Amino acid sequence: MGTTTGGVMALPLQAAMAHAAEEIEAALDALLPKAEGDEARLFEAMRYSAMGGGKRLRGFLALEGARQFGVSRQAALRAAAALEMIHAYSLIHDDLPAMDDDALRRGKPTCHLAFDEATAILAGDALQAHAFTVLAEEGTHPDPAVRIELVRGISKAAGPRGMVGGQMLDMTAEQRATPLDEPGIGRLQLLKTGKLIEVAVEAGAVLGKAALAQRQALAAYGRELGAAFQIADDLLDATATAEQLGKAAGKDEGAGKATLVSLLGISRARLHAEHLVAQARGHLESFGERAELLRLLADYVVDRRH
Amino acid sequence: MGTTTGGVMALPLQAAMAHAAEEIEAALDALLPKAEGDEARLFEAMRYSAMGGGKRLRGFLALEGARQFGVSRQAALRAAAALEMIHAYSLIHDDLPAMDDDALRRGKPTCHLAFDEATAILAGDALQAHAFTVLAEEGTHPDPAVRIELVRGISKAAGPRGMVGGQMLDMTAEQRATPLDEPGIGRLQLLKTGKLIEVAVEAGAVLGKAALAQRQALAAYGRELGAAFQIADDLLDATATAEQLGKAAGKDEGAGKATLVSLLGISRARLHAEHLVAQARGHLESFGERAELLRLLADYVVDRRH
Numbered sequence: 290m291g292t293t294t295g296g297v298m299a300l301p302l303q304a305a306m307a308h309a310a311e312e313i314e315a316a317l318d319a320l321l322p323k324a325e326g327d328e329a330r331l332f333e334a335m336r337y338s339a340m341g342g343g344k345r346l347r348g349f350l351a352l353e354g355a356r357q358f359g360v361s362r363q364a365a366l367r368a369a370a371a372l373e374m375i376h377a378y379s380l381i382h383d384d385l386p387a388m389d390d391d392a393l394r395r396g397k398p399t400c401h402l403a404f405d406e407a408t409a410i411l412a413g414d415a416l417q418a419h420a421f422t423v424l425a426e427e428g429t430h431p432d433p434a435v436r437i438e439l440v441r442g443i444s445k446a447a448g449p450r451g452m453v454g455g456q457m458l459d460m461t462a463e464q465r466a467t468p469l470d471e472p473g474i475g476r477l478q479l480l481k482t483g484k485l486i487e488v489a490v491e492a493g494a495v496l497g498k499a500a501l502a503q504r505q506a507l508a509a510y511g512r513e514l515g516a517a518f519q520i521a522d523d524l525l526d527a528t529a530t531a532e533q534l535g536k537a538a539g540k541d542e543g544a545g546k547a548t549l550v551s552l553l554g555i556s557r558a559r560l561h562a563e564h565l566v567a568q569a570r571g572h573l574e575s576f577g578e579r580a581e582l583l584r585l586l587a588d589y590v591v592d593r594r595h
Numbered sequence: 596m597g598t599t600t601g602g603v604m605a606l607p608l609q610a611a612m613a614h615a616a617e618e619i620e621a622a623l624d625a626l627l628p629k630a631e632g633d634e635a636r637l638f639e640a641m642r643y644s645a646m647g648g649g650k651r652l653r654g655f656l657a658l659e660g661a662r663q664f665g666v667s668r669q670a671a672l673r674a675a676a677a678l679e680m681i682h683a684y685s686l687i688h689d690d691l692p693a694m695d696d697d698a699l700r701r702g703k704p705t706c707h708l709a710f711d712e713a714t715a716i717l718a719g720d721a722l723q724a725h726a727f728t729v730l731a732e733e734g735t736h737p738d739p740a741v742r743i744e745l746v747r748g749i750s751k752a753a754g755p756r757g758m759v760g761g762q763m764l765d766m767t768a769e770q771r772a773t774p775l776d777e778p779g780i781g782r783l784q785l786l787k788t789g790k791l792i793e794v795a796v797e798a799g800a801v802l803g804k805a806a807l808a809q810r811q812a813l814a815a816y817g818r819e820l821g822a823a824f825q826i827a828d829d830l831l832d833a834t835a836t837a838e839q840l841g842k843a844a845g846k847d848e849g850a851g852k853a854t855l856v857s858l859l860g861i862s863r864a865r866l867h868a869e870h871l872v873a874q875a876r877g878h879l880e881s882f883g884e885r886a887e888l889l890r891l892l893a894d895y896v897v898d899r900r901h
Contacts, residue, residue: 322755322756327764327767327779327782328755328760328763328764330763330767331755331759331760331763332755335755378720379720382716382717382720385716387711387712387713387716388713388716405693406693407693407694407766408763408766410688410691410693410694410716411688411759411762411763411766413720414684414685414688414719414720414723414759415754415755415759415760417720417723417724418723418750418751418753418754418755418757418759419750419754419755421727421746421750422747422750422751422754424746425743425744425746425747425750426747433739433740433742433743433744434739436739436743437731437739437742437743437746438731438739440727440730440731440743440746441728441731441732444724444725444727444728444731445724445728447724448721448724448725448728449628449634449637449638449641449721449724449725450628451724453637453717453720453721453724454634454637454721456717457634457636457637457714457717458633458634460713460714460717461633461636473633476633
């Protein structure tokens with residue numbers, strides 16, 4: 290590892306991610322309520338925030354996880370779309386004035402500015418519920434045991450002991466008497482973003498009824514990848530411009546947020562991320578050629594520029 | 596119908612509801628995360644809003660629906676608790692400053708006042724996710740097909756084409772050029788409260804693997820009951836005091852909200868509710884003695900004083 294950085298080798302990955310993003314966009318378009326009728330404003334806000342942007346990292350991971358086991362693309366795309374609905378809902382709520390109070394997301398005004406606060410709260414709530422409806426419907430997998438395992442895993446990763454718990458830690462971290470130490474920050478980030486990234490790639494294994502060892506290997510890959518991704522995100526926040534990010538930059542330092550970057554410094558944080566990437570790739574050893582995009586993705590997350 | 600009102604006949608119902616409320620409280624206590632660790636504030640807010648109050652109408656309906664088919668009490672209580680988590684989350688978000696901006700709920704300060712806005716948003720989000728985790732776990736039913744059918748039905752009733760859609764209609768109703776007419780109000784209320792009440796009693800039939808006709812009869816009962824319940828709620832808002840309600844009274848008129856009470860007047864609205872109650876009881880004809888509490892409940896919803 291470490292040799293396939295940035296340039297030529299990343300091209301097939303970028304093409305694959307762009308293609309997956311288009312497929313996920315089409316799936317979201319088909320699965321989200323059309324913006325018509327008396328509730329049009331709600332449906333419009335759901336579409337505004339869930340569609341038309343983002344790297345679709347979680348959706349891509351579900352698709353690539355599923356591809357390892359020959360899962361039908363249509364089924365995998367429903368899981369990918371559901372994961373992106375959950376992610377989009379979390380961004381809408383995180384951006385609210387009472388939370389991070391952000392004005393810009395994916396290069397456009399945040400949901401509560403494009404619509405209003407009440408609509409943004411409801412659009413987030415509706416996206417979460419709708420994600421579970423999509424997972425629960427038969428099109429996602431003919432076997433109900435597979436569908437309920439997706440609901441269980443994803444709701445857990447998104448709930449109080451996952452994403453929402455992590456967001457709560459993030460909100461309270463700034464008010465702590467003693468700032469978070471390295472394990473504390475690691476746990477915050479595992480909950481806030483790691484668990485959903487982990488469960489995304491694991492969802493592919495669940496859809497493919499993978500053997501336990503393979504499912505666990507993919508989950509472990511996702512866990513390391515998620516941790517590396519978060520450090521990369523914090524590095525970008527510290528070094529990139531708002532224009533490059535499509536959202537406000539330098540926010541962490543401004544808000545006095547403890548990140549591994551603020552704690553370790555830029556170069557040691559980058560080293561740590563590269564170490565995580567090596568570990569992530571290690572978990573893919575038993576996978577063959579088919580996992581090549583997942584390997585490239587691990588390199589990509591620390592090398593990306595936006 | 597119509598003879599078993601208010602007084603003596605309602606006693607067994609009130610005792611049964613009080614007993615069910617205690618059981619649901621115990622189930623919530625066991626199923627919600629304990630208020631400890633770094634996320635204690637989040638868990639505390641979830642417990643504050645989900646526990647210690649409310650009629651537990653949705654939970655009681657799930658329990659009584661399940662009892663028609665001999666479902667184990669423990670399984671039914673998990674479904675009941677999950678429904679009450681969804682209901683509690685919707686109340687937390689409805690009470691937010693950007694929504695109804697309420698200060699009092701179930702006789703105590705609303706979640707965002709007892710904690711803060713960010714915590715209230717997150718507690719609502721976490722309760723919704725956690726409800727689906729509880730439904731998805733094996734303890735709810737050994738058959739995954741039953742569990743996924745609960746997730747499907749409840750997420751749909753709670754989502755954009757159910758509860759959240761209804762709340763959106765409610766928020767926009769006040770800004771309409773032409774006020775909602777009777778069918779428009781009916782649809783708003785069906786979405787906002789009706790569908791979750793319907794799916795609650797239907798969940799009992801799903802848990803009991805009831806024949807389709809019986810499941811549909813229970814659902815139809817729930818639909819009429821929900822509509823009657825909403826009118827009764829609006830009647831109470833128009834006639835009771837805040838002390839009786841444990842929340843602000845006279846809010847609908849103050850906010851210029853269109854309800855069937857404001858449209859039809861108090862006595863015609865009451866007549867309409869009684870008609871719905873008769874229809875609700877009609878759907879229980881094929882059920883025997885065991886459905887007696889559901890029949891009494893239909894009478895009770897229009898006769899209750901708080």
